[in-house]
Amino acid sequence: MSGTTDAHSSLVVAGVKIELIERGQGNPRARPILLLHPNIGIEPAAPVLDALAKGGRVIAPTHPGFGASQSPKGMNSIDDLSYFYLDLMEQLDLRDVLLVGVGIGGWLACEIAVKTTERIDRLVLGNPLGIKVGDRETRDIFDIWSITQPEIDALAYFDPSIAKRDYNALPEADVLAAARNREATARVAWSPYMHNPKLLARLRRIDVPVLILWGTADRIVLNSGYGRAYAAAIPGARLETIERAGHYPHIEQPDEFARRTLAFAEQKQQAKASA
Amino acid sequence: MRVYQFTEQAYYPAWKDHAGSLRINLPNSKLDPTTAGELFNRYYDEWQVADDIGLDIMLNEHHQTATCLSSTVVVGLSIMARITKKARLLVLGYPLGHRPDPLRCAEELSTIDVVSGGRLDMGFVKGVPYEFPASNQNPVGVMDRLWEAHDFILKAMSHRGEPFNWEGEYFHYRQVNIWPRPIQQPHPPLWSTTNSKNNAYALGEKGYVIATLGSGYGTRPLYDAYRQGYYKTHRKAPGADRFAYLGLVAVAHDESEARRRGDLIADYLRTSAIVHIPYRNPPGYLSIEDNAKILKGFKQPRGTAKDGRPVDIYTCSVQDLVDAGILFCGTPDQVYKQIVEFCEYCGGMGNLLMMGQAGYLNHADTVDNLTLFAKEVMPRLQAWKQSVAEVAAA
Numbered sequence: 001m002s003g004t005t006d007a008h009s010s011l012v013v014a015g016v017k018i019e020l021i022e023r024g025q026g027n028p029r030a031r032p033i034l035l036l037h038p039n040i041g042i043e044p045a046a047p048v049l050d051a052l053a054k055g056g057r058v059i060a061p062t063h064p065g066f067g068a069s070q071s072p073k074g075m076n077s078i079d080d081l082s083y084f085y086l087d088l089m090e091q092l093d094l095r096d097v098l099l100v101g102v103g104i105g106g107w108l109a110c111e112i113a114v115k116t117t118e119r120i121d122r123l124v125l126g127n128p129l130g131i132k133v134g135d136r137e138t139r140d141i142f143d144i145w146s147i148t149q150p151e152i153d154a155l156a157y158f159d160p161s162i163a164k165r166d167y168n169a170l171p172e173a174d175v176l177a178a179a180r181n182r183e184a185t186a187r188v189a190w191s192p193y194m195h196n197p198k199l200l201a202r203l204r205r206i207d208v209p210v211l212i213l214w215g216t217a218d219r220i221v222l223n224s225g226y227g228r229a230y231a232a233a234i235p236g237a238r239l240e241t242i243e244r245a246g247h248y249p250h251i252e253q254p255d256e257f258a259r260r261t262l263a264f265a266e267q268k269q270q271a272k273a274s275a
Numbered sequence: 276m277r278v279y280q281f282t283e284q285a286y287y288p289a290w291k292d293h294a295g296s297l298r299i300n301l302p303n304s305k306l307d308p309t310t311a312g313e314l315f316n317r318y319y320d321e322w323q324v325a326d327d328i329g330l331d332i333m334l335n336e337h338h339q340t341a342t343c344l345s346s347t348v349v350v351g352l353s354i355m356a357r358i359t360k361k362a363r364l365l366v367l368g369y370p371l372g373h374r375p376d377p378l379r380c381a382e383e384l385s386t387i388d389v390v391s392g393g394r395l396d397m398g399f400v401k402g403v404p405y406e407f408p409a410s411n412q413n414p415v416g417v418m419d420r421l422w423e424a425h426d427f428i429l430k431a432m433s434h435r436g437e438p439f440n441w442e443g444e445y446f447h448y449r450q451v452n453i454w455p456r457p458i459q460q461p462h463p464p465l466w467s468t469t470n471s472k473n474n475a476y477a478l479g480e481k482g483y484v485i486a487t488l489g490s491g492y493g494t495r496p497l498y499d500a501y502r503q504g505y506y507k508t509h510r511k512a513p514g515a516d517r518f519a520y521l522g523l524v525a526v527a528h529d530e531s532e533a534r535r536r537g538d539l540i541a542d543y544l545r546t547s548a549i550v551h552i553p554y555r556n557p558p559g560y561l562s563i564e565d566n567a568k569i570l571k572g573f574k575q576p577r578g579t580a581k582d583g584r585p586v587d588i589y590t591c592s593v594q595d596l597v598d599a600g601i602l603f604c605g606t607p608d609q610v611y612k613q614i615v616e617f618c619e620y621c622g623g624m625g626n627l628l629m630m631g632q633a634g635y636l637n638h639a640d641t642v643d644n645l646t647l648f649a650k651e652v653m654p655r656l657q658a659w660k661q662s663v664a665e666v667a668a669a
Binding site: 168172178190 | 300408411413414415416444551552553554557558559563564566567570571572
């Protein structure tokens with residue numbers, strides 16, 4: 001990894017070249033914070049990156065297929081991506097990782113953690129998707145491909161104006177990345193839609209502390225009991241809400257999201273110190 | 276030249292009663308099943324007329340739409356296989372991108388070929404964008420899935436001997452051994468549609484018939500890409516029989532009557548784009564580059580007139596449609612000349628897919644339209660010797 005601070009660097013894991021953002025790399029012994037982005041990717045300008053870097057070294061990769069990261073043939077599920085990140089943590093020899101995931105990134109974090117938490121210290125999930133709660137004729141998650149982008153934004157954000165982009169004013173690479181994010185999301189979440197039918201029953205395997213941060217203005221998730229169902233399925237998981245934030249609490253309330261995330265990580269440190 | 280009569284088998288009674296979408300989410304309470312049955316039978320009657328007067332027949336399917344009642348084209352094909360005698364039966368398209376089970380496809384199509392006495396032409400297509408929410412097949416990777424389904428179907432149709440096994444990326448079968456196998460060996464002829472030069476080149480390499488739908492005076496670059504692909508594997512130029520074009524056709528002895536019919540048939544175009552906006556471009560259907568252009572507000576003009584002028588085929592006049600080569604319309608003499616001029620522009624085109632019925636064009640007018648074409652236009656087209664374009668340098 002390079003030491004750039006304000007743009008992407010690149011990394012090859014298992015033959016797949018991805019882009020990633022790194023922050024707070026000054027202290028290699030600092031706690032690794034692996035941030036797994038939602039369907040919209042992660043921009044280097046996102047304030048949550050520096051806010052999280054106050055409590056560790058942030059590694060925010062772009063998932064294979066998203067942004068400018070390669071899309072290897074056959075990698076077409078969140079399950080596939082979970083193995084990619086197990087490889088990534090091993091290759092970088094990350095230990096005691098604070099694994100943070102939002103939206104489908106929260107789903108991805110859980111798919112990793114149900115396999116092994118060997119390198120994971122704890123999990124913070126922001127409005128995670130990925131489980132099936134309602135009955136077969138009741139959608140838990142809005143069909144985002146049945147509405148327009150402004151309608152999606154109105155459901156996803158507390159303040160939809162944050163989502164506005166003038167694509168004619170953006171660099172071509174950013175426009176292509178936005179197009180790839182949309183395609184990559186469908187590649188992994190078209191059907192079963194935004195969930196893995198088997199995940200709910202597997203969540204019991206997660207044996208590290210878990211904090212779920214729920215942006216209360218999220219109307220992409222239709223089921224009002226979704227966050228509670230998630231918390232109930234993971235032993236000892238805690239559910240907290242974040243006001244004035246929707247499906248992307250790390251974008252709409254970056255300081256609050258980072259503060260709660262880091263405070264949750266500190267509890268462990270204190271517990272260890274007093275033990 | 277061969278001429279295939281085509282109708283979308285519209286449920287036009289619902290066309291004036293929708294809330295911005297004729298497809299996918301138009302509630303089926305707008306459909307009266309008895310009326311639907313009457314329409315199906317009327318369209319089948321018209322195809323039977325087409326068979327009687329020497330035309331070939333093209334069928335297709337769409338899903339959850341008032342623009343096309345045929346949601347399971349195997350039913351229409353089955354009936355045509357039984358009630359017609361001579362016509363080729365072209366299914367264009369058979370949407371493999373929406374099909375979960377290519378084994379079933381191979382069985383259906385082989386059965387049609389057998390019952391029809393070997394008259395089936397198989398037009399494999401990926402399917403229109405807005406029907407992915409209906410089929411729930413993933414639009415991402417649809418071309419890879421289509422080609423695997425294609426490979427499997429051809430293998431299933433042509434394989435002899437012990438049952439074979441298939442463990443592919445998308446499809447898994449054990450003990451494949453279809454009954455019946457098709458009459459046409461090793462399999463019925465293959466067709467496909469495209470509006471991209473890359474796909475046209477790939478179809479050329481395979482030598483399948485390339486069909487373009489309403490591409491008008493923007494067709495030549497697609498055909499030339501096909502010619503280059505064809506030359507690469509065949510070391511000769513493709514004949515006109517490798518090219519097909521879907522045009523709207525309205526003919527009458529009286530020019531103003533032809534224009535009236537043309538205007539009614541053009542309602543096909545005017546209604547075809549009435550689709551709930553988010554369904555028009557599902558993720559993964561278009562390339563990343565095309566989607567980036569869409570994000571920047573780019574809109575592709577949908578038609579081009581002979582003189583290069585862009586034409587909006589969804590809203591333009593009958594005359595614009597004629598100028599764009601979308602609609603062949605007028606007296607038999609005028610229609611003959613329009614088609615010849617278009618074929619010459621194409622550098623050779625040997626299969627006219629004739630939309631001789633659409634929307635509100637009633638049964639009597641449709642039969643008259645088809646009959647006049649068969650009597651007074653088709654013999655001249657068949658007597659006309661097309662020159663075939665050489666392959667342009669790559």
